[in-house]
Amino acid sequence: MIKKGFQGHIAYLHLPVTRMEESLAWYKRHLGARISGKPHDDLGFIDFPEGPNVLLLGTNQPARAAFYLGDERKQAAGFRTTRIEKLHRHMKEGGVSLEPIVSYEHGLFFYFDDPDGNFFMVHQLPDAVSRDDDPLVEGIRYIEMPVYDLEQTTDWYMSILGFNKTLPGNPDLVFLDREPGPNILMWRSQFRTNLNVYRGDEVTPFIGFRINEMNVLHQYLRTSGVAVSEIEDAGAVGRFCHFTDPNGNLFMVHEPSQAIV
Numbered sequence: 001m002i003k004k005g006f007q008g009h010i011a012y013l014h015l016p017v018t019r020m021e022e023s024l025a026w027y028k029r030h031l032g033a034r035i036s037g038k039p040h041d042d043l044g045f046i047d048f049p050e051g052p053n054v055l056l057l058g059t060n061q062p063a064r065a066a067f068y069l070g071d072e073r074k075q076a077a078g079f080r081t082t083r084i085e086k087l088h089r090h091m092k093e094g095g096v097s098l099e100p101i102v103s104y105e106h107g108l109f110f111y112f113d114d115p116d117g118n119f120f121m122v123h124q125l126p127d128a129v130s131r132d133d134d135p136l137v138e139g140i141r142y143i144e145m146p147v148y149d150l151e152q153t154t155d156w157y158m159s160i161l162g163f164n165k166t167l168p169g170n171p172d173l174v175f176l177d178r179e180p181g182p183n184i185l186m187w188r189s190q191f192r193t194n195l196n197v198y199r200g201d202e203v204t205p206f207i208g209f210r211i212n213e214m215n216v217l218h219q220y221l222r223t224s225g226v227a228v229s230e231i232e233d234a235g236a237v238g239r240f241c242h243f244t245d246p247n248g249n250l251f252m253v254h255e256p257s258q259a260i261v
Contacts, residue, residue: 004220006161009180012208012252013052013077013140016059016197017116020044023056026115030091031079031137042199050080051139051182052208059199065206066119067146067195069187075111076195076206077182078121078142082130084108087122090136141182143207145249146189150174153186153246160224194248205242208252214239217253 017023024044027033033054037045042058065076081087084101088110092098099111108124121142147153154174157163163176163184172188195206211217214231221228221243228243238256245251 004216006220007213007217008209008211008253009178010143010182010207011052011210012055012254013143014055014057014197014204014206014208015065015114015118016061016063016199017044017056017114017118018058018060019115020056020058022115027054027056030094030096032135033137048079048137048139049135051141054140055208057197057199057204059197061198061200063198064117064119065195065197066117067144067189067193069146069189073119074144074146074187075119075121076144077140078123078144080138080141081122081124081136082128082134082138083136084110084122084124087136142185143182143195144185144187145195145247146191146193147174147186147247148189148192149246150186150188156246157184157186160221160226192248194250196248196250203250205250205252207249208254210254210256212255214241214253214255217241217255 020041024035024038024046027046028035033046033048035044036047044056046054046056067074067076088098088101091112096112101108101110107126110122111120113119123142150172154165157176158165161178163178165174166177167175174186176184176186197204197206218228218231218241226243229241232240234240236257238254241253243251243253
């Protein structure tokens with residue numbers, strides 16, 4: 001079979017939570033998320049107008065969607081908005097503990113935690129045009145992760161997954177772009193850490209891809225030397241496999257039963 005390249009896009013993010021009902025209500029109230037399903041007590045689905053779906057996973061493990069670079073805590077994901085001041089005011093009035101809005105070269109930002117300590121950024125582009133009917137949150141547009149060997153991992157994401165490297169200039173940060181997004185920001189780390197979600201002995205990937213040709217994708221990963229699991233057939237839900245990047249991040253690949261990407 002011919003090696004064609006990686007097909008698919010980031011469609012899912014998994015966030016660990018300890019109180020499912022409270023978390024579902026919190027994301028709906030403060031970020032305008034739509035609750036799209038709750039198959040069981042330890043799994044809940046929320047959606048935003050753009051970007052990946054978010055799967056809330058019940059866990060009693062202490063690790064959260066955040067990481068450290070030295071003493072600095074970094075967010076694992078970032079939301080995009082065109083109405084940052086209104087969103088900030090809405091969340092503050094709702095009792096969410098927020099950092100002030102700050103201005104940098106690339107726009108306006110603020111940072112917050114959800115009730116479980118999952119840490120997020122909110123970003124408004126410098127040229128954003130706000131309309132009254134815009135959602136307060138468009139969706140997740142950034143994923144950030146710590147990377148021990150930044151150069152090797154960057155090459156891997158470009159050559160294996162087809163990401164493009166943009167925004168050069170900082171030797172400790174790489175910005176990777178692949179439509180339709182979200183973008184990935186990789187920070188150089190002194191330690192070999194990752195964003196995997198842990199539930200007891202079970203390891204769940206933070207990031208999930210959706211694809212429409214599982215057999216082609218699986219063969220491509222194998223012939224590219226990527227550590228990839230066998231394909232699991234989950235019936236009406238679709239088919240799945242998992243693979244890892246050089247930094248130890250586990251990824252899920254999902255082919256829906258109707259293969260609509």
